Amino acid sequence: MFESLTDKLGSALRNLRGVGRLTEANMADALKEVRTALLAADVHFKVARDFIDRVQSACIGQDVLKSVTPGQQIVKIIHDELSALLGEGTTALSDHRPLRLMMVGLHGSGKTTSTAKLGRLLKKRGYSPLLVACDIYRPAAIDQLEILAAQEGLGFYADRHSRDVSAIGKAALDAAKAGNHDALLFDTAGRLQIDTDLIEEIKLLRTRIQPDEVLLVADGALGQEAVNVARAFHDAVSLTGLILTKLDGDARGGAALSIKAITGVPIKFAGTGEKTDAFEPFHPDRLASRILG
Ligand code: GDP
Secondary structure, eight states: OOHHHHHHHHHHHHHHHTOSSOOHHHHHHHHHHHHHHHHHTTOOHHHHHHHHHHHHHHHHHTTGGGSSSHHHHHHHHHHHHHHHHHOSSOOOOOOOSSEEEEEEEOTTSSHHHHHHHHHHHHHHTTOOEEEEEEOOSOHHHHHHHHHHHHHHTOEEEOOTTOOOHHHHHHHHHHHHHHTTOOEEEEEEOOOSSOOHHHHHHHHHHHHHHOOSEEEEEEEGGGTHHHHHHHHHHHHHHOOOEEEEEOTTTTOOSHHHHHHHHHHOOOEEEEEOSSSTTOEEEOOHHHHHHHHHO
16 A cells, blocks of 8 residues: 555655765755655645654754765655654553453444454464454444454354443453453444444443553545544544554555554554454554655
């Protein structure tokens, strides 16, 4: 998904890399090209503007125009600023046991799939996960989670008759204790848009289960809209991390770059396909290198 950004930044940076002497004018041109590449990749305009400002100050601070290899130095500054923008070393999950993870997000974002993917990953890390179905509105979502849990050999808890999500959460905590599960993943209900009922329900559940992490599952292909979704959920339930899904699709990468900058919430995992193994911890510095080609 970062191909278009890589392409566009690549040509801006290729021009810079080989430059022996750099003037203020062609440095300004190069930074303008970088800014255009960011905007074309759907990076939020404020994030792009701040990014260029920071790169510019670093260039002045490090006196790159007088350097022997000014082009390479600017590329290094851009790399460092890009890593900083994506967040450094922030992708680890809480190591609290039992680990309580609350998954939130809009309907269709990939929440249920990501719950199973994360359960699978935690099992590999030695946990005994219990997937908890908290979507009382869509029986199909409960069935989907149950099928995925069975497929991955994970514990599953649901109460198809209850209408009280926080009671389900509490009962799941007891079930986890009885079944020796040391990681609980609560798959909450999603709506097509953020509404007050949804928010009230997850707030109540949050209070009842006291999660170690509240993870927002957001569709990477939403572009800048993903930033708004993240901001709204963060205001309501204080997110601790983000899972950005569908990065295998036609997402242009801008959301990944903007979300951390705007909400301060780190991206912890990336979903890269429909299968349960298409899931990986998010590495900001590696991504910065990939984007810069
Ligand atoms: P929910 O409504 O948020 O629980 O969403 P689901 O987990 O049911 O996912 C909605 C659709 O997105 C399903 O068809 C999933 O297979 C698909 N999906 C989820 N994550 C990814 C991903 O990382 N990449 C791709 N290509 N599809 C995904």
